[in-house]
Each structure stands twice: as structure tokens, then as C-alpha cells.
Amino acid sequence: MNLKELSAKLNLSPTTVSRALNGYPEVKEETRRRVLDAASRYDYSPNARAQGLATGRSQAIGHVIPLSTKHEMVNPIFGDFIAGAGETYSSHGYEMLISVVEDDRADDAYRSLKRRGVVDGVIVHGPRMEDSRIPMLQELGLPFVVHGRASGLAQDYSWLDVNNRRAFQRATDFLLDLGHRRIALLNGLETMDFAARRRAGFEAALTARGLNPDPGLEVSGEMTEAMGHGSALALLDRPMPPTAFVVSSMISAMGVRRALEDRGLRMGQDVSVVTHDDALSYFTSGADVPLFTSTRSSVREAGRQVAQMLIDRIDTPDAPPRQVLLEAELTVGRSTGPAPKQ
């Protein structure tokens, strides 16, 4: 069933039917009712491609995801973010389009989406410091919102980020208050902007207490379970091992925990661990005291909000860019305790 057929059944012109369907005011209420009624009876929906061709819009939003495991997105937080964004999209009549590409082809992917008119806007994931995608998208004229943000860029653009710096500063402060002095940082890849900010927060907390950050206690890498395990083991085997860890992801924290077990150390007593927790729906452990003390921020909620920001941006392109900074909660679990006496 297409528009022409439907309008034939109604003895109306396609024009009128289209207008009735799209809520234009110049059609009689009774006619509109008839049209709407027939549309649902004959199970008619406009063909999306034809509609898109006529309106110049695709009602779709793109997410470009680099293929490699290295990237922070093909990882647990992906599913939750997508779920959040998808909620917003579907309630606004947008489709979500995901483009998985070779790592070095991301720029081409954005260009291609724009050129072929496949999407009306994109969400930028995992921004790096001075991320070149931002000026590029601005030049392309493709509406976008960044999940996270990129330091060191002159331009003004829309983003939504967690206050990573403050979160890690608070986490570190918390450990310092418990008497810990040798605190290790297991950070994400520091080409990622969020990781750089986390480190800054970590070091700021130390410096504020007159402590010198020890580069030997700072590790950065992909946030896998193995990375947490390996790095923690190496650190624990040092002559002066850390008494506490600040860890950038739940998954790595599990690796740290395994390392502690390997060394016969009790988490929360011999060694404390604070981790960042993206509040993944399948990981939240119900009502009891959580295993890990963590800085917590819902990726799903971030997805919802970022999507909304982008839709607003597409609707009113001339509005100034918006920035949203979410604060993470610091939730106390069973993985932290006072520093052991020397």
C-alpha cells in the first residue's frame, strides 16, 4: 500500500492525504480522521526512502565504531550506551545506524555517511585529546554531539561528559583519608581524553596533600581483565607495593582482585581498590553492599541524554552548542578500608 493507492481509496489527492498524515492544519478535521482511520486500517506507513528523498532528511543517526578491540566502545559499555540512546531515538522517530569500520577508516566513514545522506547527525564516541574528528565534522556540516569531550580544541561544540577529573580526585581523596599513601593508578589508554582527565584528578589529589605522584605507580593501557591482573601483579611485586589502587574500569578491577588473590592479599583489608563503574545494567548487584567502592555514573543515562542533545541540535541547527557535565557518585563498597599499619 502506497500513498497513491491509499488516496485513491479515499477519493482524495495524495497531497491531501500526505498533509492529513503529517498534521498540517489546512485539512478538515473530519477528512483527517477519515485518512488516519484508513491508514491504520490498510496498515499504511510512508516509505522511508521516498520520504527521505522528498524531505532531504533520513531520520537516522549514525554511530561510527572502530573495529578494533583497542577502542573503548567495542566493550561492555557499548551495549548500555546504545540501549539508552536507542530509547531516545525510537521515541522521536529516529533510527540508529551503526557503522563498524577499520580503525584508520573512521574519518572516511563520517564523510561517506554525510555525502550519501545516510544520516542526519552522528554521535562521536571515545574522543581523544585534540580529536581531529571534531573540526572535521564541523567543516563537513554534519551535526554531532560528543560523548566525552576533547581537550585542546578551540572550537565550540556540543558534548556530554562525566566529570572524570573530579571523580578520580574524589576517589583518590577518599583513599588518602583512609591513610593510604602509596596509591596506584590503573588508567585507560591515555590517548583517550577521559583517561587524561582521570589522571589529572588523581594527581591533583596527591599534590594537594603534598605528595609527589610516582610515575612507577601509574599504568595506562586497554582496560581488560588481563591488564588489571598483570599490572596489579607487577605493582604488588615491587619492593614498596601500593596499598591501594584506583582503577578505571570494573573489568580491570576484577583483574586486580584476581591478582590480590594470587598474592594472598585480602581486598578491602590488605589492599584497597576503588574503581570507576559505568553502572552497567547486568553488573549491578542488587541491594547488598557492592563489592567495589566506586565512582559511578550511568552510561545508559548518558546515552539517553546525548541522543536527545543531538536531536535538538538537528532540529535547531542555529542554537548554540550545549555542554553537559555529569557528576559521578562515590559509592562505598567492600573493597576499601584503612591503610594497613606499616
Add this chain to the structure above:
Amino acid sequence: MNLKELSAKLNLSPTTVSRALNGYPEVKEETRRRVLDAASRYDYSPNARAQGLATGRSQAIGHVIPLSTKHEMVNPIFGDFIAGAGETYSSHGYEMLISVVEDDRADDAYRSLKRRGVVDGVIVHGPRMEDSRIPMLQELGLPFVVHGRASGLAQDYSWLDVNNRRAFQRATDFLLDLGHRRIALLNGLETMDFAARRRAGFEAALTARGLNPDPGLEVSGEMTEAMGHGSALALLDRPMPPTAFVVSSMISAMGVRRALEDRGLRMGQDVSVVTHDDALSYFTSGADVPLFTSTRSSVREAGRQVAQMLIDRIDTPDAPPRQVLLEAELTVGRSTGPAPKQ
């Protein structure tokens, strides 16, 4: 730059340019070269919507994902599956379209995708037993491939599944060989087809040795960390606690491990654990002996293959449906050992 403009620059008709671009034989080699050359110089790509309208195809594949956490897809395996499928799509010129919907709206979502011509086919995730989506899609005439399969359906359709039954039978056999006799099963939601098959494999192994499956040792639910933890605690606190666990997901297995710790039991010595491992890229722990003994099967690879099957199906709709059954590997880790002496 659109087709008309490009052809004007070349002093050719849009017809010829289109044909040159699409590799039709009736255009002179030299002309084709000129066209291709100009296209890349002026950075031209055909508008996807116009192309779609003209050809009647959208070059996109849909994935309908129910919103709720309950569903097995908004979970860690999602990201990996998507990455695998996305690889295949992008190398075949398809886009991936994800539709996140309220749980009870999934059927509408499929219908709508079809009606509006948004996608050329869909992948069905997380089939339940006698899943009604399968006959529905068949009736709709929307090409599809199921990741997993659905018992109890008469029709012939394409699917790719892991041999869940055999995997769990082998896992259970392995534990029986080690002398375990009280073995617990922590299964996924048994409305899910794969969970039913896993249970069947588990029970078959027991029965083959003349053991009666004890319903008190079989738990089914969402495969979260908390579920693993809670169920394991309850089982361990029974008068005759199990000496081994067969667990349906890595995440739940981590919960089991936490429960063992809570009770002061050593995993691999006091209690054995075998889990199913979807070989998620961020979880694989490098070269050392893995923590968990597991039945292992790569979700990413499944994604790649399912996508390919669907594309083939779209290209040749008249070919008979295909079924692929992948075998899981049984990989020995440090979570299993001989049953303790009574």
C-alpha cells in the same frame, strides 16, 4: 555534488554516468575511466535514499533489540556480536540499523521496518522456544536469519547456533569424570531456547551415568553477577551442597566465585566451576591458563557468519534456508579439579 551535476561536468548523460559507476558493460572503457576519475575527484557518491528509492532496496539490515535488561542482548555479548556482524556488513556495502523497542513492541518493530522499507532483512536475536517471530517474519516476507534457533517450530528457516546441548553435556561429563556427583546448574532464563538446550545437555550427562537430576540443584534466571552470587550462596548453604557448578555465563560465574570466597571455599579445589564463555574480546585474558574452565564459542565470529548468511539470503531469496551449528570448545582452566573426598 549529485549525479546531474557530475554528468554535466563530463558532458555525458546521467544515464551513462550511472551505468559507468555501477559497472554496466555497455559503456566504453575509456568513458568509464573518465567517469570514475571525475567521481573520485569531485568526491561524488550517489545519494543513498534516491538510490534506494530507485532500486527498491535499502542496503541496510535491522536488529530489533528489546529495551529491557531482562533480554539477553542488552548485555555484554551484544557489543561483540555487533562488531562481528558489522565487519561483514561494511565489507558488503550494508548498513546496520538497530531498533531499540519496548519489550512488547518487538513484533510491531519488525512490521514497521518492513512496511516502511527501512531494511532489506533482519537478524533475530535471543529466540525463545516456539518463538512467534519466526512464522511472523516468514509471513511478512522479510528475509531473516536467527542467531540461535527455536525448538518446536514446523517451518524451515535459516539459523546459526552453538551446539548448546552438546557443550553442556560435555561440561557436565567433564565434572563427572572428576568424580563430582552433586553438580548444580545455573542456567539462563529457560524461556530462552538456548537455556532449555543447555539444561537438556546437563541432564543428559547425569542420566547417562544413572544419576537423577535434582531439581533443587537447578536454577534459572537472568545471567547477572548478582544472580550467580545469590544462587550459589543459597546452594552452598544447603545441607548437601554441590561440589561443582555448571554456569551459563561468565558474568554469573564471577558471582559464583564471589560466593565461594564469601564461604571461604577455594574454587578449583573445594568447589569446581565450569562456565560458558562467549569469548568476549575484552575478557580474554591473554596467554596464561584461564581462570575458568569453560565451554567457549566466539560470539563475534557468530556475528560475522550470521550476517553473511543473511546477505546471501537477500541476494538469492529462492535458495533453501541454511543451518549452521557451531561446536563449542571445552577449555580447561583453574576453576576445576577432582571432587573432594567426602
Add this chain to the structure above:
DNA sequence: CCCGTTTCCCAAAGCGTTTTCAATAATCCG
């Protein structure tokens, strides 16, 4: 009752491709 407004509807022109049908130029074969 007349004329300017509204109200309601329609024909037709796009949107940017592909594809059918036809035309011209080049080539072939006897």
C-alpha cells in the same frame, strides 16, 4: 448582495537515482 477572506483541496513539480526504450555510430559479413 458583493467582495475580500478563509477553508479545503488538488495538479504538478520536485527530490536523485536507476532502468527501459530508442537512437545513433561503428563494425561486420557476404
Add this chain to the structure above:
DNA sequence: CGGATTATTGAAAACGCTTTGGGAAACGGG
């Protein structure tokens, strides 16, 4: 050399919608 192919290109229709520019009927005020 002439008719029949074959190679190469183009004009125009089609895909299914939205939107512009009218136009006719109904209305309202003087």
C-alpha cells in the same frame, strides 16, 4: 558496398513521497 549487428549513448519514465502555487467553495462583514 549495403544491410545487419553490435557498441555506445541519451531521453524520459519510474520509484513514493513532500511541497509549491493555485483554485473553488464557503464564509463574513458592510
